[in-house]
Amino acid sequence: ISYKDVFQGGLHFEQEFNDLGVKASVLAETAKSKVKSEATKKQRKLSGYEAGLQVSYMGASLAGSIGSHGKSSSFKTDSVKATKYWTIGAAYAYGPATASLTYMDSRRGIVDQAKANKIEQITFAVNYKVAEGFAPYASVTNFRFKDNAKSAVSNKANVFLVGSKLNF
Numbered sequence: 001i002s003y004k005d006v007f008q009g010g011l012h013f014e015q016e017f018n019d020l021g022v023k024a025s026v027l028a029e030t031a032k033s034k035v036k037s038e039a040t041k042k043q044r045k046l047s048g049y050e051a052g053l054q055v056s057y058m059g060a061s062l063a064g065s066i067g068s069h070g071k072s073s074s075f076k077t078d079s080v081k082a083t084k085y086w087t088i089g090a091a092y093a094y095g096p097a098t099a100s101l102t103y104m105d106s107r108r109g110i111v112d113q114a115k116a117n118k119i120e121q122i123t124f125a126v127n128y129k130v131a132e133g134f135a136p137y138a139s140v141t142n143f144r145f146k147d148n149a150k151s152a153v154s155n156k157a158n159v160f161l162v163g164s165k166l167n168f
Contacts, residue, residue: 003031003046021056033073046072064088081116083108096129118146133167 010027031046052065069083089102102123107116125139144156 002034004034006031006046019058021054021061023054023056024052026051042075044071044074048072059093061091061093062089063091081108096135097126098128099126100124117148118144120144127165134164136162136164138162 006029008027008029010025013022013024015022026049028049029046030048033043033045046069048067048069050065050067052063054061054063056062064087066084066086068085071078071080071082074080083106085104085106087102087104089100091098091100100123102125104119104121106119121141121143123139123141125137127135127137129135139161141159141161142156143159144154146154
């Protein structure tokens, strides 16, 4: 899907109070559909927002976010509910090592459906800064997709990643 008259904006706040750090962001976007055919004239515009907050203290961080893309890109004749999602995560850094745990929940449903389609994801990750610009990492993610409309196959899986970040 193509868009025109795209507008995106955001505000970011970051402040340190001795050992306490606070970061907050709010973002929004909107756009009109660029497609001109008769079938897509009634397509809804792109519209969404996200907001996040992170608080850190002496190497430990707690963060969360919420967001919605509303009924973006669907047709006005479709009976869809808004897409909504939220995340929460915690991390701890000790010297060159960092570990984090995050959870995400996303839902989008059909109005006549009792329950929305749902994606849940949980990720645990670690990394270790060996030298300036080089940090190996590993993560494991478990996700579950439940299709309550039965239009697609529900799915679940684990994803394991091992790699290294190299900056030069």
